[in-house]
Amino acid sequence: MSLRTMKVVAAFAGAAVLLGGLGACSSERTEEPMAEPTVDAGETAAPEEVAAGGLIGIAMPTKSLERWNRDGSHLEGLLQEAGYETTLQYADNKVDQQITQLQNMINQDVDILVVASIDGTALGPVLADAASKDIKVIAYDRLINGTEDVDYYATFDNYEVGQLQGTFIEEQLGLADGAGPFNLEPFAGSPDDNNAKFFFSGAWDILLPYVESGQLVVPSGKSPASNEDWASIGIQGWTSETAQSEMQNRLNSFYSGEAKVDVVLSPNDSLALGIAQALEGSGYVVGEDWPLLTGQDGDQANVNNMIAGKQSMTVWKDTRTLAAQVATMVDQIVKGEPVEVNDEETYDNGIKVVPTYLIPPKVVTPDTIVVDLIDSGFYAEGDLDL
Template structure:
């Protein structure tokens, strides 16, 4: 049995107790609603996830569904396989069928305004899950991680790997210059900008000092973007960079990557070019989501780091916010200033993430029950 499913069973059992309690922490409201809550068995929550091609979205969908069902709700979980019209149709159907609340992880954060208008007209609250939905006043709440800080952590892990910083954040002994290339996420995902800004703000002083050199000259997010976060798109761009900027025999020392799937595409391109063999060491490569295949690469010394965003905690906050709305209350936000979607600042609950290096895989991922050691060794969830 997958250890995350075992952990989820414990997590959801505890969550049911917390949801039935009065008050409490997290995203739950502590103000007293006057209306009696409906029977959970009579309530359906629509959950729209972007794709099943990424293990993290499968884990998110399963965690949200299991937690809501343990709390007694019916769940309408849909995956759209990264196809925008499919996701629009799925959400339209959720509203038409009478789903009472929506939890939406958008493929394209700008493509759901019509669906949110329909939800508002039907009196259905909308929780934007991890990816902020833009250009609509009808986003009621946002649950995510501190995405600017995620970018800062990615930049920090790159600098640490290069030796420009020590693990404690102090100045490292390395001086450079180091050749570094930059990758960003998909521009239709609002989070991509936060990741990029956090990372770029962190490494820019080292670019300005000449300790980091971006040989390709591609230092703008639109130049570095990776459509739909796709591994093969990242691999092709890395191949092109090697051909165009490194044909003089110079070497890549580091790559800023915002997501593990992108990292694996970059690694494939580098390995095909001879990196990691014949005395050519692999560059310092960052990542995000602690996908099991990339955790193994970190454990094996191929990828340097990733960012762990514990989806169990994210699912818990989405469920807690849902419970508040379904009880006629307002969820508790811990950020009411950062996430402007172009129409309004969306009240948000932000979680904290961690940098995963080889030496803390056990403490962050194994000891917490997210993976087993056997899964880490195999690079595959059981």
């Protein structure tokens, strides 16, 4: 077997190992089980089945969030190990910059574009140019809206992310047993991120009935009447600083005297960092009056906050599995094989339903950090304040 063939086989066999580990955490919302990965770690690809290689463009939104650094570097590494050339660009959360980067990749004659968009509604014209040159497009974790020129979408089950957060709150507070009232402050993600509405809807479908019954009270009044109003409490750009400022304003304005917030619905870890800083600045003390605080992504700073008692949980999306699945999809496109998807109904971008591969997320709590994050190799023990 040639060195090139050995590298391709090893890379995608490794991807299959990561994907194979997902079977134990299937989504409750999806009736059909998640599809098994197309490449099994025990299989050996025939030389004629090995990808011919080519140039793959990878567009990521920003380096300012830990998870996008992990996504970009891991996907690039998998593709390079498999014999592909790559061009990886980060756009500093600037839409115009991402459009320019995509246009440059198109001018480089990339074979495939993998795009984690900043604004999922702004890429139509540049992707039309890609389509005119027969460049296939995979939307990475964020759906690209308003265009027919997106071919596939790979993401985590984002509605399930919210469901896991909402269920955690429900169980921890004993809401199903009639406990309450508790003071809740809900947050939502960036209004220009298509995923944010799924995160919020998943959680709000569980929590809104308790708000309506009075078991959960929102003193700030920032309580969307329905899922459709989620953007009214969205934090633009997912920034910790904006979330901190917003939480501080709510605490200063609505929690005078003895009133305390009991639970904060944060859709991701970046917002949770800012919220925790606002709580600490307002005198909340871990072990005394610190509220439940949710999150998502398993970022290192947030895992350390969980260890310190400042965050109650995170919904972990193992970005290695997403990168591995996208690498497999790239390979299938290049080979001209059917591209593996497991959802062809849910993700309507306003022009078309985009064929999608969904990966289930998983709740991590302080008690499961070692098993879930260290034993899996996602973090080394020395990375965390254990």
